[in-house]
Amino acid sequence: MTCWNVLGLTPDADSRAIKRQYAALLKKTRPDDDPEGFQRLREAYEAALAWSAQAYDEAPEVLVEETGISLDQRYQAAMADGTLLLFEIHLLQRSVDGELDAADTRWAFETFNWMTAWQRLELPVALMQTLEYQQRTALQKPLYEALEQQHDGAFLAAYAARNERTWVSKYPHADWFNEWLARLLANNRYWSSAVFDAVCVGQGWHGGADHSCPADEWALLLRRQQAPLFLAQQRALAEQPPYSPQQRAARLLLAPMTLGQRRAFAQRLDEDDWQACQALSADIYAEHVAVAEAMPGGTVYFWQGWDKSLDTWPWLVALLLACVVGTFGQADTLHGNVVPTVGLGLLWSLAFAIGAGVAWQVWRPLAHQYRLQDERLSQRLPRWLSPTHLPLLPLRDLLPGGVLVAVLGYWFGPLASLTLVLALALIGAVKRPFMNQHTPWSVRNPRKTNLAIALCVVGGIALYGGLKVLDNHYLVTRNQGLQQWTERLCSRMPRTADHCQAPATQEQWYGQEAAQ
Structure with missing residues (x-):
């Protein structure tokens, strides 16, 4: 440890600064409490004063910039008069302050072996730490900015320029740079195969047992290198018929469909399909940030919540209307019986809704077992039967729908069946534009939602009151129509x-x- 490290000063400090620092340290290091520490402080103080007096008295001209005199000439002069250490510290200070140009800085690094195991031990620790921080930052910044700007050429140029910094290849900086570069490529959102190949050659990364890339980062880098091929494979799966959970997951996430079509397609997935979606989403989120940000809502997990929701309200509304219309069609007379007839239709709609719900819960898993045959049959259906541009599945969609239409027609007549079909078509036409928004309309317009609910309640009460008045018009009062x-x-x-x-x-x- 040098006297300057003990005092916490640089060798270019004058005698006044040395004395002031010694007085401050003397308050913390008492002879009675720490005799050895006091002795070291005293020896460092005397050595620093002697060095300062000798350096400034004998060779002040070495530190003076003179036109026409190169650093090498001043270096030779400092060696001749014994002030080389002071000259080196002077250059170190100027380098830290940014006063040396690139050529002089390179000369100083090569001459004095800064930031290597061969540098002087007498150099101030604080200055060397500052120099190391500045040099590492200057090396990191262009590499990081090039990746952020997705500029391969700028990155390769900055990476090639590392050879001009001789300290990069020396221990321990070589290990530091190697690990930092691996983390940069592994964690950056941008990936370039050309950049990765160039760095592998420059750093000696390969598949052997003796390569220098950290094991965790190497595994991640290999995954990112293979990611474009993985994404191409998933896009190819998305274009194929959805015969497997992996193909259905790829279609939901990567097929060129609108959000409404994705919602409609999600209604056909089961538990195995959602697990495949979870796995594929995790891979895309980790390796393909740009692809994930281009998905609905800017996230690859836009489908969360769909696996636990069933969009059954259109069927319930259509079934209610069909039962009410069918009940009106079968009524003998409506004179004074409108409200009771509506109530009877609501009761029938409740019975049909419960029965259809139970039947659907039983039929859905059975139909999914024949998904492969169902998909093949759907390819033969005319396109006009696919309102969302997704082929309807004959076994899963058309067969239960046809059975429900037939049962309604048998129980209430053709008018009820026609009402069910028309109501579903009308609801689908009105609903389709709102399905292409990632955020539900009710969330985006809370005031309008509350207003619509209030209007529905008021409208329902007004409708009931109007029907009640109509019924009362046909009912006899006391002493009217007496028997x-x-x-x-x-x-x-x-x-x-x-x-x-x-x-x-x-x-x-x-x-x-x-x-x-």
Whole structure:
């Protein structure tokens, strides 16, 4: 340890700075408490004063910049008069302060072996740490910026320029640079096969047992190098018929479909398909950031929540309308029976909804077992049967839908079946534009959603009130349309009787006979 390290000063400090620093350290190092520490401090203080007096008295001209005198000439002069250490520290300070140009800095590094195992031990530790930080930062910055800008040429040029820094190939900086470069390529969002190949050649990375790339980063780098091939394979799977969970996962994530078509396709997936989606999404998220950001919502996990949701409300609404219309069609007369008829239709719709739901839960896994045959049959269907540009599956979609239409037609008549089909088509046409938004309409427009709910409630109450008024228009009140026995009873009762207060008219008593 040199006197300058003990004092915490640089060798170019003058006697005044040395004395001030010694006085400050003397307060912390008492002779009685630490005799050995005090002795080291005292010896360092005396040595520093002697060095300062000798250096500034004998060779001040070495530190003066003179036109026409090169660094090598001043170096030779410092060697001749014994002030080489002071000259080197002077250059070190100027390099840290950024006062040396690239050529002089390169000369100083080559001459004094800075940042190598052969540099002087007497050099100030603080200056050397600052120099090391500056040099490493200057090496890292262009490489990092080139990858951020996705500029292969700039990265390769900056990587080739590392050879001009002789310290990069020396221990321990060579190991540091090798590990930092591996982490940079492994974790950066941009990937270039050309850059990776060039770095492998320059750093000696290969598949052998003695290559210098860290094992964890090497495994990740190999995965990223193979990622373009992996992505091409997944895109090819997305274009194939979805006969396997992997093909269906690739189609959901990578096929050129709108968000609405993806939602419709997701309704056909089972547990194995969602596990395949999870695995593929993890690979894309880790290796293909740009592809993930181009997906709906800017995330590869745009489908989360779809695996636990069933979009059944259009069927419920259509089934309710079909049952109500079918009940009206079968009613003998609606004079005064509109509200009871609507209630009867709601009860039937509830019964059909429960029955259809139970049947669907049983049929869905059975139909999925024949998914391969179902997909092949769907290719033969006409395109007009695919409203979302996704071929309908005959066994999964058309067969249960046809059975429900037939049951409604048998129970209520053709009008109910036609209502079901038209209601589903109308809901699909209205709903389709909203399906292409990643965020639900209700979330994007909370005020409009609340207003729509309020209007539905008010409209339902108003509709019920209107139907009730219509029914009451056809219902007879007391003393209206009296039957034969009632007529005789009221005719014999006094006018003060409660149930005969309003006297009946001639027409009420005798009906058509009064008109004759």
